[in-house]
Amino acid sequence: MKKVAILATGGTISSAADSRTELINYKSGTFTGDEIINQIPELREIADVHIEQTTNFSSMEMTAKEWTILREKALHYLNELDFDGVVITHGTNTIEETAYFLHLTCNVSKPIVIVGSQRPLTGLSSDAHLNVYNAVKLAASEDAVGKGVLVMMNDEINSAREVTKTNTVRLETFQSGQLGFLGYVDNDGVFFYRQPTRIHTAQSQFNELDTQELDPVEIVYSYAGADGNLIRCLIPTGVKGIVIAGTGTGRFSSKELEALVEAKKQGIAVVRSSRVGNGRVIPEEQYEPYGFVSGDNLLPQKARILLMLALKVTKDPVEIQRIFDTY
Incomplete structure (x- = not known):
């Protein structure tokens, strides 16, 4: 038995x-x-x-x-x-x-x-x-x-x-x-x-990882007319990553974009996800200059976990993107 x-x-x-x-x-x-x-x-x-x-x-x-x-x-x-x-x-x-x-x-x-x-x-x-x-x-x-x-x-x-x-x-x-x-x-x-x-x-490359302490990653939910202040409030807290639960294919307001760029300049990793529930968040040319990571079809709460683990092994957005494309 x-x-x-x-x-x-x-x-x-x-x-x-x-x-x-x-x-x-x-x-x-x-x-x-x-x-x-x-x-x-x-x-x-x-x-x-x-x-x-x-x-x-x-x-x-x-x-x-x-x-x-x-x-x-x-x-x-x-x-x-x-x-x-x-x-x-x-x-x-x-x-x-x-x-x-x-x-x-x-x-x-x-x-x-x-x-x-x-x-x-x-x-x-x-x-x-x-x-x-x-x-x-x-x-x-x-x-x-x-x-x-x-x-x-x-x-x-x-x-x-x-x-x-x-x-x-x-x-x-x-x-x-x-x-x-x-x-x-x-x-x-x-x-x-x-x-x-x-x-x-x-x-998995994470199966021997020490997970006792993971870098803090927060999720911000986007909506019509969002002013980006929630993102700016996170920047001085010591957060190491932000998952933006964007609209549609992982998009957000122009003011949120400005705040995310500020976060990125402070060394905070940014992952574009979607609040929709189904479908892929595909890399887009308009976001390429900022080094944002596309979260594929992972829900925001799953993208947060993968980003926390990814940050234990790399801070390079290109490598983090490879991880999201793989897992």
């Missing part, structure tokens, strides 16, 4: 509400990983599971410190203790960010699956139990080897690079935009229909 480690971090999947019909107002971190797993005895039929509690709070509190701890623990189980897979229970609000960080930094080909729930563990028709069951099933599957970090929700398998939360409360919230799911977990097995093509995990 395959050995799967479950690392519990909190979130809705660990929460309780005052009644079974209360699905919004609940307290995160009420249940431990052991208490969650004990409610799913069927897990013992598909894997030999070991549970470790790492944190037990809202995923909004996740920082590079917690990401690094999860990375180290996952690699300990997979590489040192020779477990076959790792499942991480996580709050859904930032599950995609933790997943992408691990996707870029874990030196392993074995499955790492991140799972959460939209409804509290105590909720009527909670999705927590089946999501965890399917996540363990996926982590124990030979077909998941080499696919990078996966997010398992609502029977659907998503790649860490593309997945994002698209609805505040509905169960089908996690989507991978126009690129689609990697596959499904059904009662008769695990089924993949495509696989990630961008570099990740064991092939």
